[in-house]
Amino acid sequence: MRNFIKVLVVSAVFVTGKVNAQMPHDAIYMSKGSVCVATLYGKSTWTNYWENSLKRSNSNIGMHTTQNVLVMPAIGITNRLNVILNLPYVWTQTSAGNLLGQKGLQDLSGWLKYKVLSTHGFSLHAVAGASLPIGKYVPDFLPMSIGLQCKTVSGRLIANYKHRPTGLYVNAHGTYLWRSNIKVDRDAYQADNRVYNTDEVGVPNAYDLGLRLGVLRKMWQTELWAERSSCTHGDYVRRNDMPFPTNNMQASTVGWYGKFQPRNIGLNARVGYVVDGRNVGQSTNYSVGVLYLFKL
Amino acid sequence: MKTYTNWIKTASLVLWVVAVLTSCDKTIDEPQRTGYAPASIDENAGTWKTYLLNSPTEIPVAEPKPVSSSEYIAELASLKQKSASLTKEQREAVDYWGAGAVYRWNEIARELSARYNIPPAYNADGKYPVPDAANPLADPKFPFANPPYASRALAYLSVAQYDALVAAWNYKYKYKRAAPSKTDATIPVALPVSGLPTYPSEDAVVAAASVTILKAMFPGEVPFLEAKMKEHRESRQWAGMNVESDLVAGVDLGNAVAARVMARAKTDGMAAANNQALTAGMIDKAKERGLREVWLSQELPLRPPMLPNYGAVLPWNFDRATVVTLRPGPPPALDSPEFKKNLEELQTIQKNQTREQARIANYWADGAGSYTPPGHWHRTAANASYEAKHSEVRMARNLALVGTALMDAAITCWDTKYYYYYPRPQQFNVKTSVGLPNFPSYTSGHSTFSAAAATVMGYLFPEQAETFTKQAQEASVSRMYGLIHYRFDCEVGLKAGTEVGKYAITRAKADGSGL
Structure with missing residues (x-):
């Protein structure tokens, strides 16, 4: 179950690209030769979760917490091509029960963000992303696992309109995420209501959609956002069972993002709350970060 | 600076390409099991000691019609028709069941054990409802197939299969009805044919015995089990391996042996466990x-x-x-x-x-x-x-x-x-x-x-x-x-x-x- 959070707040946030700072889903670019390094701390907690569609709590989990720290540089290759990288360290715990928390380096992600066109405040952006697991963490001890061990590739389109005099903007994106099969330690597992006699597990592909409304000024930014993420298919958490990487994890999340960067040092913060979901925890998550901008 | 940016560009591209190449194949490779001719057909197995049958002849099996009879010739003709050309699904069923009757039914029982191995959730009163065999698909489902339960379900399954097969072997060598394709070489066969007599069908014996046990152990799975049994039975004709009377005799024997085995299960103390x-x-x-x-x-x-x-x-x-x-x-x-x-x-x-x-x-x-x-x-x-x-x-x-x-x-x-x-x-x-x-x-x-x-x-x-x-x-x-x-x-x-x-x-x- 935590992996949901992990998947949605870490993988989705990181793998599909949802962390803050100059991010893979926004329309902000580092100018050529400039780099913004974001150092972030994130925390995500849930008490209720969706066992398939049944919303419940679990007195043997109590509150589930996932935390992470990460370094995320965004680099201006040209004024319209940026590279963004991210590598989080993640750890999990519960407030009740006896499941052993997991911790470790998760997956290295990278994105290439390219401004396809820009005219009269309208702009269109294409983002190609990929991630590789770095740590040898256990992917199927859910909800304690810190990730799913998938290699991923993602493609994203972002449309943005900015009213230049006021800085008001509206932004929409859609992402498709290809996820590799994974290997687990056991050589038989149950999924799709059958037993697979292999250590190879198929993890469904996923997509997300996002809508943002905000104001971006020279020194600050504030934004309200809503996102919907889902797998393309997958099975569900069986009654009173644990989650599994094959599950169709879905979440609708709303939140706020803000950034304050008067000079080359800045701060950002993000909060999110899952309003609806399937096979995931109803998480509240936040992150805070320090931004450091410099020229190469 | 150029060096840095070029390096980063290259590294990102490599990362992306590697991930593209490795992310696409979604096929799950599982070991494939196909049919084989046994290393030995164990001719004397009809004399092996059974667990619960007093003797391999405790359940009678009627003498089959001679292979020269008009009834049998009609059965061969029917078999020839059923095995003449197979659809893709029929072919897959033949291959699946061809891996072995005992093998597949053991695998099915394991799958059911996995499916039912979830402890009941507590209810609003903080109580754990006890699974109810009379209402097996309600929440919590019956059974909770924990390790002792699974050990018992699988033990009874295996004992029923074994006792039924020992009895079947006894009758096979008593009546010595050769495989249909040995009597009529024009019958197409899709699986290896051994020298084992085919009356009663060992596949039908195992299927019937297994289904009887598994219906009792997993009462919510009756339709699933009956569908499996039907496919297994039909696959033997699609494969050209058994005529109808081989299968009927096998089902009757398997059912009767499994009923004896279930009599023990009902009184073994599990009800008070x-x-x-x-x-x-x-x-x-x-x-x-x-x-x-x-x-x-x-x-x-x-x-x-x-x-x-x-x-x-x-x-x-x-x-x-x-x-x-x-x-x-x-x-x-x-x-x-x-x-x-x-x-x-x-x-x-x-x-x-x-x-x-x-x-x-x-x-x-x-x-x-x-x-x-x-x-x-x-x-x-x-x-x-x-x-x-x-x-x-x-x-x-x-x-x-x-x-x-x-x-x-x-x-x-x-x-x-x-x-x-x-x-x-x-x-x-x-x-x-x-x-x-x-x-x-x-x-x-x-x-x-x-x-x-x-x-x-x-x-x-x-x-x-x-x-x-x-x-x-x-x-x-x-x-x-x-x-x-x-x-x-x-x-x-x-x-x-x-x-x-x-x-x-x-x-x-x-x-x-x-x-």
């Missing part, structure tokens, strides 16, 4: 023997312990009195230096669990949602028999010997667990990386199951004995790596399981198979 009223007395006695702190459920709300009276269920390879003699001596006192040392060992693992320790713990966990350790060892036995190209009846013998030893292991282990009522490491602030079973600690079920099965497997497959022993030892120690058992739970469990396994070997040596 979850008698929670007995636990107060068990706790009092454990305290009288000096146990300072008894086992307590670590779940909230407190979950009643799993099948506290399973130790009183009727064993297979020894009598109830022997269960007590197989019970190991007591675990260390909780105040002893030995206990302290064992607990500290787990605390150290918790602090520094290596990835290899986690791997071993996960590989053998076989926890909720799995077919449990008994299922794991049934799979090992079925695969070893398959690799050795054993006949249906010999594979059934292997599985019955291993399966009864596994159920005997469950009985002796559960007897021990509730006799000593010993606390889990989690009562001393140890966490777990595999999930905590809800019953007392001493002795380890995994260790007892694995040693019992490995002991029998080593006898059946002597050249692989060392492998099985090592697997059992790894399964045993995996429970320490998963932080839910002390070393003494595991080591004593291994010894007890080995003793249990020896009783199955004693039976095997005397069953007339000469194997």
Whole structure:
């Protein structure tokens, strides 16, 4: 179950690209030769979760917490091509029960963000992303696992309109995420209501959609956002069972993002709350970060 | 700066391309099993000792029509038509069932065990409803196929298959009806044809016996099982292997044998295995023997312990009195230096669990949602028999010997667990990386199951004995790596399981198979 959070707040946030700072889903670019390094701390907690569609709590989990720290540089290759990288360290715990928390380096992600066109405040952006697991963490001890061990590739389109005099903007994106099969330690597992006699597990592909409304000024930014993420298919958490990487994890999340960067040092913060979901925890998550901008 | 940006650009592209190449293939590769002609058809198996039938002839099977009869000739013509050309689905069904009747029905039983192996959720009143056999698909589903339950379901399945096949072999060689394709060489066959007589059909015998047992063990799966049975039966005609009368005689025999086997199941004490009223007395006695702190459920709300009276269920390879003699001596006192040392060992693992320790713990966990350790060892036995190209009846013998030893292991282990009522490491602030079973600690079920099965497997497959022993030892120690058992739970469990396994070997040596 935590992996949901992990998947949605870490993988989705990181793998599909949802962390803050100059991010893979926004329309902000580092100018050529400039780099913004974001150092972030994130925390995500849930008490209720969706066992398939049944919303419940679990007195043997109590509150589930996932935390992470990460370094995320965004680099201006040209004024319209940026590279963004991210590598989080993640750890999990519960407030009740006896499941052993997991911790470790998760997956290295990278994105290439390219401004396809820009005219009269309208702009269109294409983002190609990929991630590789770095740590040898256990992917199927859910909800304690810190990730799913998938290699991923993602493609994203972002449309943005900015009213230049006021800085008001509206932004929409859609992402498709290809996820590799994974290997687990056991050589038989149950999924799709059958037993697979292999250590190879198929993890469904996923997509997300996002809508943002905000104001971006020279020194600050504030934004309200809503996102919907889902797998393309997958099975569900069986009654009173644990989650599994094959599950169709879905979440609708709303939140706020803000950034304050008067000079080359800045701060950002993000909060999110899952309003609806399937096979995931109803998480509240936040992150805070320090931004450091410099020229190469 | 150019160098930096170029480097970053290149690195990103490489990362992306590598990920593209590795992310696309979604195929899941599983071992494919195909049909084989058995290494030996075990002509004398009709004389092997059965478990519950008094003799292989206890259930009568009528003499078939002669192969020269008009009825049989009509059956051959019908078979020829059914096997003439197959659809893709029919071909797949033939291949699937061709891997072996015993093999597939054992696999199906394991799958059902996995599907039903989820503990009930607590309700709004903080109670755990007991699964109801009369309403098996309600929440919680019946059964909760935990390790003792799975060991029992699989043991009865294997015994029914074995007794039914021994009876079938007896009639096969009594009536000596050759395979249809040997009488009429123009019948297309899709599977290897051996010299084994085909009346009654061994596939129909196994299918009927298996379905009878599994319907009783998994009453919510009747439509699923009947569909499987129908496909299995039809596949034998699509494959050109059995005429209708082979199948009818096989189904009748399989049903009748399984009914005998179910008669034992109904009176083996399982109905009283979850008698929670007995636990107060068990706790009092454990305290009288000096146990300072008894086992307590670590779940909230407190979950009643799993099948506290399973130790009183009727064993297979020894009598109830022997269960007590197989019970190991007591675990260390909780105040002893030995206990302290064992607990500290787990605390150290918790602090520094290596990835290899986690791997071993996960590989053998076989926890909720799995077919449990008994299922794991049934799979090992079925695969070893398959690799050795054993006949249906010999594979059934292997599985019955291993399966009864596994159920005997469950009985002796559960007897021990509730006799000593010993606390889990989690009562001393140890966490777990595999999930905590809800019953007392001493002795380890995994260790007892694995040693019992490995002991029998080593006898059946002597050249692989060392492998099985090592697997059992790894399964045993995996429970320490998963932080839910002390070393003494595991080591004593291994010894007890080995003793249990020896009783199955004693039976095997005397069953007339000469194997």
